[in-house]
Amino acid sequence: MHVLVTGGAGFIGSHSVEQLLEAKIPVRILDNFSSGTRDNLPKHAQLEIQEGDIRDQTAVHKAMKDITHVLHLAAQVSVQASVENPPESCSTNIGGFVNVLQASRVNRVQRMVYASSAAVYGRPAQLPLSEKVMAQPCSPYGLEKYVNDQYAALFATEFEVSLLGLRYFNVYGPRQDPQSPYAGVISKFISMIEQHLPLSVFGDGAQTRDFIFVKDIAKANVQALQSDMGGVCNVATGKIHSLLELIDILSRCANQSVEVVHQAVREGDIPFSETEITRLQSLMPTDGFTDLSTGLTALLQYTANPDN
């Protein structure tokens, strides 16, 4: 295998690159370093870095040289930014995606796995969220990822490209920037705890989410590259936690009491999420996934000392 990871310097990308290299698989990354950084990446003889943008067809075709498998993670990752500037978001998340897809096709790569998102489900009519639940995206970002899934289905059926879209749920872990508009609630709360500031809870805190540790996401990526599963697959733990439960666990892991301030419900917030992961379980064992308190402890340690 020789894997191209687009967005390899980013939050999910860099953890995936690490695990591929640990498995002795040579990696090339294509990244424009708009949000990812070189500091996220290890120095490794089997790692090649190409700076470039997925919107640039020439750069994408160059990056495909001698590549057998593609892990496509490069994206405009902020839901908020997609709401504010849909054309800009679309140019990367649809235009860039189609560039990578087409380059995978013409270079006859054996397999392409790409980042879809739970945002595709939007405000769903039913729970739990299995892959069969109808997509009802409620942001340009969610729609863009859904369009990716449809393009992938067409390229798989009509052009025989081996493809799988992974619908990640709420990802947390080291290297997620708490200042970023995409930063999830966990990295924000940890940053608040570090500064001994109260945590802002939007609403009553009863809302639920499936929080998954980034290293488990990376594991799923590596596994998916080596499988032949098609279509789309949820990537989540199958266990949900309310925000108040999360805060309770976080406070115990940090060994610190935390003050909570309730604020108005965030506009467009989804009250409950519940995941169905049967398909993921047919791809890989999920019982070894990091439980929330272990993941939070690891993240707290990392945040206190990022160089370790």
Ligand code: UD1
């Ligand atoms: C994610 C997206 C969001 C998108 C939604 C639907 C991220 C970071 N957010 O939201 O933009 O619309 O999927 O696909 O990916 N919360 C607080 N206090 C805070 C921050 C968050 O109480 O300081 C609450 C939120 O109101 C929410 C929960 O925590 O109920 C989780 O929030 P977040 O981490 O932003 O993820 P999603 O709501 O799943």
